[in-house]
Amino acid sequence: MTVLLDARGISLSRGSRRVLQPLDLRVRAGRTHALLGPNGAGKTTTLGILTGLLPPTTGRVEVDGIDIREPAARALLGYAPDDLPLPGALTGREYLTLHDRLRRRDDGERADALCTLLGIREALGRQISEYSHGMRRKLQFVAAVAHDPLVLVLDEPFRGLDPRAAALVRRYLAGFVAGGRSVLVATHDLLRAERDSDHVWLLDSGCVVAEGAPAHLRELAAADDLEQAFPRLTSDGLDDAAEEQLLREVLPITEAADENLPLHPTPERTTP
Known part of the structure; x- marks a missing residue:
């Protein structure tokens, strides 16, 4: 592939200090990929290197065979970072026009269609400082995909989106991949990663500790799902028994049932 x-x-x-250990990642056509890991694992650093925003200490990145340092390679990428501060003094329209000028393209009609789809077209004449968090995330997504890239790199793309917009973005990404392109998503949403991803990399302390299809990671961890596999494959320093003991100490419970049952409140905390 x-x-x-x-x-x-x-x-x-x-x-x-070595922030990111040497690693290899190959994002393949027609597949959705997920980059998972605890806070501080190196996900955002990895995305910065993959998109050419952060020069690596060692190694090389290519997009469709072109070195990422070349403008032609970056033109093939779409990138929506997580919580990037947007220029509040610009209107949404001015922000998208700025992206067009930086790419030396005119994708206005496509951007308008995407904004209509996500419900922000009527707000394009307003300053970004007036936008809600969700509206800013939608604008970032439009800016990332309006030029019809070959590869999409998205950092927590569903954070802040309303359910309708999240469903539309999922449908867009599914169609994008079905057309032979690639998506790489960094996320903490393990349920969505398991459902949507063909290939997963699990980072911990700057290293890839596991990779493969979600089913492979479940098998490695002897787990029922990625949510259960995640703590077993990452080095948080706590095993299942230690976690349960700490929960017993910090929660007002009289007993901790098995993982499929709710914890029982103490009588003092029970609402009559």
Whole structure:
């Protein structure tokens, strides 16, 4: 299967500290990929390197065989970071026009159609400072996909979206991948990652500790789902027994049932 985004031996050091250990990632055509990991695992750093915004200490990234440092490679990417501050003094329309100018393209009609789909077209004449968090996320998504890229790299793309918009974005991404393109999503939403992804990388402390189809990760962890597999494959320092003991200490419970049953409140906390 064709590799559209190819990272070989990428790493990042800050001074004497290795933030990201050397790793290889291959994002393939017609597939959805997920990058998972606890806070501080290196997901955002990895996305920065993959999109050419952050130069790696070692390694190389190519998009469809073109070095990521080349403008032609970056033109093939669409990137929507998580919570990137947007220029509040610009209107939504001015922000999208700025993206067009940076790419030396005119994708206004396509952007308008996407904004209509996501319900923000009527707000394009307003300053971004007046937008809600969800509206800003929708605008970021439109800016990432309006130029019809080959690969989409999205950091928590569903955060802040209303249910209708989230469903529309999911449908868009499914059609995008079905057309032979690629999606890479960094997320903490393990349920969505398990449902939507063909291939998963699990990062921990700057290293890939597991990768493969969701079913493979479940098998590695002897788990029923990714939510159960995640703590078993990452080094949080706590095993299941230790977690349960701490829950007993911090929660007002009289007994901790098995994982499929709710915890029981103490009589003092029970509402009559």
